[in-house]
Amino acid sequence: xxxxxxxxxxxxxxxxxxxxxxxxxxxxxxxxxxxxxxxxxxxxxxxxxxxxxxxxxxxxxxxxxxxxxxxxxxxxxxxxxxxxxxxxxxxxxxxxxxxxxxxxxxxxxxxxxxxxxxxxxxxxxxxxxxxxxxxxxxxxxxxxxxxxxxxxxxxxxxxxxxxxxxxxxxxxxxxxxxxxxxxxxxxxxxxxxxxxxxxxxxxxxxxxxxxxxxxxxxxxxxxxxxxxxxxxxxxxxxxxxxxxxxxxxxxxxxxxxxxxxxxxxxxxxxxxxxxxxxxxxxxxxxxxxxxxxxxxxxxxxxxxxxxxxxxxxxxxxxxxxxxxxxxxxxxxxxxxxxxxxxxxxxxxxxxxxx
Ligand code: KG4
Ligand code: ZN
Numbered sequence: 114x115x116x117x118x119x120x121x122x123x124x125x126x127x128x129x130x131x132x133x134x135x136x137x138x139x140x141x142x143x144x145x146x147x148x149x150x151x152x153x154x155x156x157x158x159x160x161x162x163x164x165x166x167x168x169x170x171x172x173x174x175x176x177x178x179x180x181x182x183x184x185x186x187x188x189x190x191x192x193x194x195x196x197x198x199x200x201x202x203x204x205x206x207x208x209x210x211x212x213x214x215x216x217x218x219x220x221x222x223x224x225x226x227x228x229x230x231x232x233x234x235x236x237x238x239x240x241x242x243x244x245x246x247x248x249x250x251x252x253x254x255x256x257x258x259x260x261x262x263x264x265x266x267x268x269x270x271x272x273x274x275x276x277x278x279x280x281x282x283x284x285x286x287x288x289x290x291x292x293x294x295x296x297x298x299x300x301x302x303x304x305x306x307x308x309x310x311x312x313x314x315x316x317x318x319x320x321x322x323x324x325x326x327x328x329x330x331x332x333x334x335x336x337x338x339x340x341x342x343x344x345x346x347x348x349x350x351x352x353x354x355x356x357x358x359x360x361x362x363x364x365x366x367x368x369x370x371x372x373x374x375x376x377x378x379x380x381x382x383x384x385x386x387x388x389x390x391x392x393x394x395x396x397x398x399x400x401x402x403x404x405x406x407x408x409x410x411x412x413x414x415x416x417x418x419x420x421x422x423x424x425x426x427x428x429x430x431x432x433x434x435x436x437x438x439x440x441x442x443x444x445x446x447x448x449x450x451x452x453x454x455x456x457x458x459x460x461x462x463x464x465x466x467x
Contacts, residue, residue: 126199193429
């Protein structure tokens with residue numbers, strides 16, 4: 114029966130190969146292999162290296178997830194895979210692998226939007242999302258404030274997006290200028306622990322009375338942090354203070370706008386997801402401000418904030434249970450897919466028309 118299917122989710126959009134197994138909203142297992150260390154000496158993800166690493170990790174990671182759950186491949190009733198957005202070579206490996214498995218098992222295949230996966234990650238820890246909820250997605254490539262209703266069925270409403278850099282990108286690039294290791298976000302978080310968040314008065318972009326209340330901009334903040342670092346060149350660069358002040362500015366802007374969205378739309382739940390939701394200051398400031406505003410805060414556990422296969426399986430499971438149409442066998446990747454629906458199957462319309 115469709116509703117009781119066990120869903121295998123595959124994620125390979127960037128540098129993490131993830132396999133997750135979910136059934137009826139319950140996480141049964143997940144395994145991740147990261148090629149992060151292979152990119153570290155280049156200071157950023159090298160697409161070809163990421164794609165090759167996915168190829169090496171795909172089968173072992175799927176096997177690890179199955180072993181963890183105590184399941185056989187033949188127990189899998191549906192396969193969900195990230196079809197975009199992401200690095201094209203990396204996505205290709207995951208989609209080819211997922212198609213092979215689904216075809217071999219003769220089970221339906223679902224194409225999933227990576228960011229919808231980040232949203233669904235939270236359901237594995239805290240149960241179904243309330244309708245409606247405000248979702249703040251903060252990852253390495255995206256920063257958006259969304260109004261989410263039924264994730265499997267309804268269109269996702271964008272209240273605001275970043276006009277330039279994503280919050281994670283800002284952390285990653287500034288970390289480089291500060292001489293901190295890749296990936297920059299966690300390095301800034303660590304360095305900030307011994308710094309003073311009030312040491313440097315970094316700007317709070319787009320928070321003026323005439324600014325779009327839900328739009329973000331992080332490139333000016335990135336430049337301000339880089340200038341500050343240059344201005345301290347040759348002297349003792351107080352990296353900890355710079356990191357703490359930058360983190361404070363990012364956390365302040367993100368949470369301020371997210372709470373304004375909840376207030377303006379009369380929404381009682383804020384969900385913060387994506388890699389930057391792992392940031393300690395983003396988490397505590399969101400907690401403080403939500404408590405003060407009487408808004409319920411939901412943030413996935415750290416391991417489900419960064420890229421993983423469980424979040425893709427979670428979307429697949431929601432799609433199966435909502436009776437969504439599976440993807441056609443010729444479903445393709447969409448490296449720059451905008452987030453409009455959780456199911457991402459760019460070729461579906463053509464295939465059905467044919
Ligand atoms: O969601 P994610 O794993 O991948 C994308 O879809 O982009 O997010 C990765 C981003 C990177 O920019 C990384 O530096 C950031 O999340 N990140 C953090 C932390 N952990 C990961 N940023 C700040 N503090 C952290 N603790
Ligand atoms: Zn991601």
